[in-house]
Amino acid sequence: MLANLIGYLGDFELAEEAAQEAFAIAAERWPRDGTPANPRAWLVTTARNRAVDRIRRDRTLAAKTRLLDVPETVEDEIEETTIPDERLELIFTCCHPALALDAQVALTLRTLGGLRTDEIARAFLVEEATMAKRLVRAKGKIGAAGIPFRVPPAHLLPDRLAAVLAVVYLIFNEGYGGRGELAAEAIRLGRALTELMPDEPEARGLLALMLVNDARREARFADGTLVLLRDQDRSLWDHDQIADGRAELDRALALGGRGPYALQAALASLHAEEPQDWPQIAALYGELARLTGSPIADLNRAVAVAETGEAEAALALVERLELDRYHYLHATRAELLRRLDRVEDAHAAYGRALKLVRSEAERRFLEQRRAELRD
Amino acid sequence: MKYMLLIHQGDTPTPRDPEAWSRLSEDEQKEVYGAYQAINETPGVSSGVQMQPPETATTVRVQDGKTLTTDGPFVAIKEALGGYLFFEADDLDAAIELAARIPAARMGGAIEVRPIGER
Numbered sequence: 001m002l003a004n005l006i007g008y009l010g011d012f013e014l015a016e017e018a019a020q021e022a023f024a025i026a027a028e029r030w031p032r033d034g035t036p037a038n039p040r041a042w043l044v045t046t047a048r049n050r051a052v053d054r055i056r057r058d059r060t061l062a063a064k065t066r067l068l069d070v071p072e073t074v075e076d077e078i079e080e081t082t083i084p085d086e087r088l089e090l091i092f093t094c095c096h097p098a099l100a101l102d103a104q105v106a107l108t109l110r111t112l113g114g115l116r117t118d119e120i121a122r123a124f125l126v127e128e129a130t131m132a133k134r135l136v137r138a139k140g141k142i143g144a145a146g147i148p149f150r151v152p153p154a155h156l157l158p159d160r161l162a163a164v165l166a167v168v169y170l171i172f173n174e175g176y177g178g179r180g181e182l183a184a185e186a187i188r189l190g191r192a193l194t195e196l197m198p199d200e201p202e203a204r205g206l207l208a209l210m211l212v213n214d215a216r217r218e219a220r221f222a223d224g225t226l227v228l229l230r231d232q233d234r235s236l237w238d239h240d241q242i243a244d245g246r247a248e249l250d251r252a253l254a255l256g257g258r259g260p261y262a263l264q265a266a267l268a269s270l271h272a273e274e275p276q277d278w279p280q281i282a283a284l285y286g287e288l289a290r291l292t293g294s295p296i297a298d299l300n301r302a303v304a305v306a307e308t309g310e311a312e313a314a315l316a317l318v319e320r321l322e323l324d325r326y327h328y329l330h331a332t333r334a335e336l337l338r339r340l341d342r343v344e345d346a347h348a349a350y351g352r353a354l355k356l357v358r359s360e361a362e363r364r365f366l367e368q369r370r371a372e373l374r375d
Numbered sequence: 376m377k378y379m380l381l382i383h384q385g386d387t388p389t390p391r392d393p394e395a396w397s398r399l400s401e402d403e404q405k406e407v408y409g410a411y412q413a414i415n416e417t418p419g420v421s422s423g424v425q426m427q428p429p430e431t432a433t434t435v436r437v438q439d440g441k442t443l444t445t446d447g448p449f450v451a452i453k454e455a456l457g458g459y460l461f462f463e464a465d466d467l468d469a470a471i472e473l474a475a476r477i478p479a480a481r482m483g484g485a486i487e488v489r490p491i492g493e494r
Contacts, residue, residue: 146376
């Protein structure tokens with residue numbers, strides 16, 4: 001509903017206010033007069049009319065006259081099917097690269113996820129006032145700078161789709177660190193994207209990736225401490241969800257998907273198998289590193305190489321990486337050094353990882369591993 | 376929507392610095408002129424007037440009623456405005472596409488896209 005209003009009105013603030021007004025009117029009238037046949041259509045029409053009234057009243061907004069050309073609609077007459085689904089236009093607007101990434105994330109959660117400002121603020125550990133300011137600034141820029149409300153044309157689409165997927169995946173990863181409600185929200189957004197763009201393999205790849213990873217959520221933490229994949233209680237995995245994820249992955253691959261999300265989904269799927277095919281996993285991480293240039297993919301390749309029994313080779317890979325600020329690099333080094341019986345070096349590497357780690361569950365895990373070195 | 380595109384030359388070689396400019400091949404020099412010409416001929420573009428280089432700027436402040444002048448632009452020379460143009464376009468995407476065609480954007484400078492008017 002909000003997507004449609006923003007598309008129609010071309011103004012985020014006005015659309016939000018109009019939607020609130022329409023809900024308030026519904027709350028008053030529906031119990032008295034009965035619920036209309038098409039509640040959504042009724043709400044959209046009512047909100048549109050209220051917004052147009054407001055513009056008519058407020059002549060300082062006369063610049064937005066394109067709205068005034070629209071003939072008056074009569075409430076209740078509009079058919080559900082005549083209201084286009086404009087969520088896709090909306091997400092491309094929210095994830096426009098002219099907005100700062102944190103603003104893209106906040107705006108997407110606010111307008112598409114329907115989260116309240118205080119909920120988004122809490123999820124990203126910032127003050128509500130800070131988040132409110134960020135949202136107001138972003139919405140203001142969309143209007144003032146002329147960020148278009150549309151699905152980008154073909155020549156811009158690959159880059160812009162990548163930006164949208166990155167925002168959804170970022171939301172998922174914030175949730176994956178422990179705040180589950182964000183992960184669920186990201187999956188909802190990911191599913192909406194596959195419905196809106198059924199032929200985009202990377203959208204399906206991302207959904208598959210999130211479904212498979214999220215299916216292991218219950219097993220990833222025990223008493224607030226991170227549990228490594230190989231130590232996870234598989235009975236806690238959501239096997240139906242893993243199957244859903246694999247079905248999405250198959251669709252992505254059938255559409256020719258060989259992009260970073262399809263690859264990561266394939267990796268997540270391989271990780272969920274028992275026993276794991278480590279040479280295959282190492283090869284796919286190599287492919288991912290080649291595709292994205294990401295040193296994190298190289299780091300994961302090193303872990304897979306270690307699992308094939310080549311700890312020495314894995315350590316050599318890790319030591320070539322420039323990821324000094326990344327706690328997983330040091331945690332991985334520590335694990336490899338431990339396997340090679342270099343206890344002192346492992347101890348120091350755990351210490352370095354502990355200095356950088358942010359999540360409390362991961363901190364406890366690393367402290368536990370470091371303490372075990374002395375046994 | 377109307378936009379002002381502010382061209383910051385940064386490290387871009389320009390004819391104003393003959394030494395740096397001469398390091399470009401003749402083809403590259405022609406390409407730069409050609410690109411600016413194509414931009415000026417793009418429908419919706421109105422080019423700005425020629426600006427002398429930032430080194431010729433004088434910056435003026437008033438403190439306690441007294442006019443103070445300093446030699447050079449308000450920001451560092453490298454960050455100073457080198458030129459500008461106006462562009463009447465449908466939306467920001469169109470303005471970003473035009474900005475990306477300005478040679479300075481790929482030669483060590485950057486283009487700032489500013490919406491103007493309408494508020």
